[in-house]
Amino acid sequence: MKPLWRINKYLYKYKGLLLLGIVFTVISNIFVIIPAQLVRIAIDYVVESFSLYRPLMQGGMGEIAREIFLEYVFIFGILILVMALLRGFFLFLIRQTIIIMSRRVEYDMKNEIFEHYQDLPLSFYRKNSTGDLMARITEDVSRVRMYLGPAIMYGLNLLILFPLVIFYMISVNAELTLYSLLPLPILSVSIYFVNNLINERSEKIQRSLSGLSTFVQEAFSGIRVLKAFVREEDSARNFAEASEEYKHKSIELTRVNALFFPLIMALVGISTIITVYVGGIMVIEGEIGYGVIAEFILYVNILTWPVTSLGWVTSIVQRAAASQTRINEFLDVRNDLVSTENLEADFAGAIQVKDLTFVYPDSGIKALDQVSFEIKAGQTLGIIGTTGSGKSTIANLLMRMYDPTSGQLCIDGVDIRRYDISDLRKQIGFVPQDVFLFSDTISNNIAFGLDRPDQVLIEKAAKDADVYQNIVDFPKGFETMLGERGITLSGGQKQRVSIARAIAKEPRILILDDCLSAVDTKTENSILTALKRIMENRTSVIISHRVSSAKLADHIIVLSDGKIIERGDHDSLMDQKGVYAELYEKQTQSGEPIDG
Template sequence: MKPLWRLNKYLYKYKGLLLLGILFTVISNIFVIIPAQLVRLAIDYVVESKTFFQPLSTGGMGDEARDVFLGYVVIFGVLILVMALLRGFFLFLIRQTIIIMSRRVEYDLKNEIFYHYQNLPLSFYRKNSTGDLMARITEDVSRVRMYLGPAIMYGINLLILFPLVISYMISVNPTLTLYSLLPLPVLSLSIYFVNNLINERSEKIQRSLSSLSTYVQEAFSGIRVLKAFVREEDSARDFDTASEDYKVKSINLTKVNALFFPLIMALVGISTIITVYVGGMQVINGQIGYGVIAEFILYVNMLTWPVTSLGWVTSIIQRAAASQARINEFLDEKNDILSKENLEIEIDGLVKVTDLSFTYPDSGVKALDKVSFEIGKGQTLGIIGTTGSGKSTIANLLMRMYDPDSGQIQIDNENIERYSISSLRRQIGYVPQDVFLFSDSIGNNIAFGLESADDELIEQAAKDADVYQNIVDFPKGFDTMLGERGITLSGGQKQRVSIARAIAKEPKILILDDCLSAVDTKTENVILNALKRIMENRTSIIISHRVSSAKLADHIIVLDDGRILEQGNHDSLMNRKGVYAELYEKQTQSNESMDDSLI
């Protein structure tokens, strides 16, 4: 139960609903006991009336006596019906309080988890899979809600009904109470073990279904590859194997479920037989009336579901505790990327990096080693290097996705750690190498970083990114809806929409992280020429493995294995005849030979 203590703050928050639910449970259980007593009185009344009816009938007063007797029986019937309706009304109120409370807690808990996810650093997402994050905010929260709703509701009902009914049964007939309740502990233990089997097999089914869903998703996402390699039959065969596994596990669960209700009915039947037998012996001995047997049979049936639910509730609590422990594990994760002073000021764009070193905490790979450079306000920096040289790491550190191991980053001569993180990131336009577009309209994707959509600004950003014509050629233009991860667009179009999104927010610092890799050299030149105007009086960083992307930069650094090999402008680096010049010549010759082959 310890992991579930964390939920006490929510129970306290909705204590009004919880207390009302407890009150309604007490009242509804009172209306459960009264009908049983009325049944006993009615049966005893009918039995006793029969002894009076025969003499009265012989004396010629049979019709009048029958009417009186039937009148009282109707009154008993009406009273029992009223009690049942009142109980139903209060059961409705119980669900309107406790179950609604659980839904509100579920809403609050999901929001708490999602908000916490949003505030965790990038390193957290490198360590944990998306599927696991999703499972904790959906499956695990649903299991916790089952504890807060049905488990608490039935648990409270058991705690109130059990002592209420048993104490009354003992007051009526202690011996009959003992015999009639003998099978109930066996019933509870049996249900507990059957529930454990059901849960165990349900878990296996969930895992099997998850694997099946993942396989189907990958098959549909990679349908082009499947068709290209003619693997449709193999894929269908693998799916058939996975489906067979799911079918077998589902049948095994059905077999266990088949035991559930027969087991309950058998033990209730045994309890009823014992009650009738022992009660009948006492009636013969003149110790009790017929009505007591009927009353006790009703009580046994009343207690059957609460006792049955004991095993079920215990199982729910176990699963909820395990799920809450998983949720707590992520909620206890701390964000170590914090602002020291929360400075919220407009930046000019002067960037100074001194002896910057960084090692990725999850992999232990050293990405940067004592890197230093400076970018003046409104200047452009080009960062060139091969894959894994540390180019993208610099972008991540500038936006404080990570903090460096040593060295410092200054913006406008202020340590980057002093700035408010949200304010800093709001003033940086970032175009990632791995483009991500949302399943929304193209216009909304471009306006993603804006406080409010501005059609002129969106259109101008699209023109500057050389994607305007592509967008207006679509039947719905900027209102065209994109598929998952922007699948509606080509690779080059997605990158240009991503560039437009960064430009639209009119950032003080613009970071282009190898964002032109999916476009050809001609389109790259068009975009770079359009960006020239955008980058004027704006600090820009162009990260690329292509020399052509960075040759127009005011200052260029060449990275290799996290170290700066060369730095300077394009002309000075070409004159040096070093790594940059060699890379430039290779790429130029490659482009020329490609153009010749096309001719």
């Protein structure tokens, strides 16, 4: 139970609903017990009435006695019906309090976890898979909700009903109580083991279903590759094998489920037989009346579900504790990227980098080694290098996705650790190498960084990124819905929409992280021409492995294995006839990739 203590804050938050639920549970259980007593009184009344009925019939009073007798039986019937209706009403109120409380806690937990996820640094996402993150916010939270809702509800019901029923049973006849309840502990233990089997096989089915879903998702996402390599039959065969495994596990679960109710009914039947047998002997010996047997049979049936639920509740609590442990693991992860002063200021855009060294904490790879450079406000820096040279790492450090291992990174002479992180990132326009567009309209994708969507800014950004004409050519224009990850657009169009999204927020610093790699030379030149106008009053960083993207920069640095090996402007670097000049000549001779 220790991992579950963490959610006591939610129980305290919704203590009103919980306390009402307890009160309603007590009242509901009172209306469960009273009908059993009414049945005992009614049966004893019927038996005694029959013993008096015959003499009265002989004395000519039979019809009057019969009317009185039926009147009382009718009253008992009405009272039992009223008790049942009242119990049903309070059961409704129990669900309206405890189950609603659990749903509200589930809502709060999911929001807390999601907010915590968003607060965690990029390094956290490099270490953990998306599937695991999803499982903890969905499946694990749902299991905890089962503890907060059904488990607490049935647990309270057991704790309240069991003592009440046992007290009444003992007050009527202690010996018969002992015999009647003999099979119930066996029932509870049996249900516990059966539930564990059910849970174990359910988890296997869940994993199998997850694998099946992943397979289908990959098949549909990669349908072009699948068709191009003519692997439809293989794919269908693999799906059939995965489905066969899922079917086999489902049948195994069904077989275990088939034990559940027969087991309950068998043990309840045994308990009823014992009650009738022992009670019958006691009736013959004159120790109890006929009504007591009926009352005890009702009590046994009343206790069946609470005792059955004991095993079920125990299993739910175990699963919830395991899930809460998994949730706590991520909630205990703290973001080490914190602002030292929460400083907010409008940037001029001057960037100073001194002896910057960075080692990725998860892999131990040294991405940057003693890198130093400076960009004056409004200037453009080009960063050139091959794959793995550390270009994108500089972008991540400027955005403060990571903190440097050593060295200093300043904006306007102030260490970026002192700035408020959100304010820092709001003033930087970032176009990532791996374009990600949301399943939303083109307009909303471009306006993603704006606090309030402005159609004028959206259209201006689209024109500057040279994607406006492509957008207006769509039947719905800017209201065109993009598919998953922007699949509706071509590679070049996605890149340009991503650029439009970055410049729409009118940032003081613009970072282009190899974002022109998917566009052809003509489109690249038109975008760079447009960007040149935009970059006039903004500090810009153009990161690329293509020399053509960075040749218009005021200053260029060439990276290799995390170190600066050349620096200067385009002309001076060409005169040096070093790595930059060699890259330029190779790329010019090989031609540029065509936009598809």
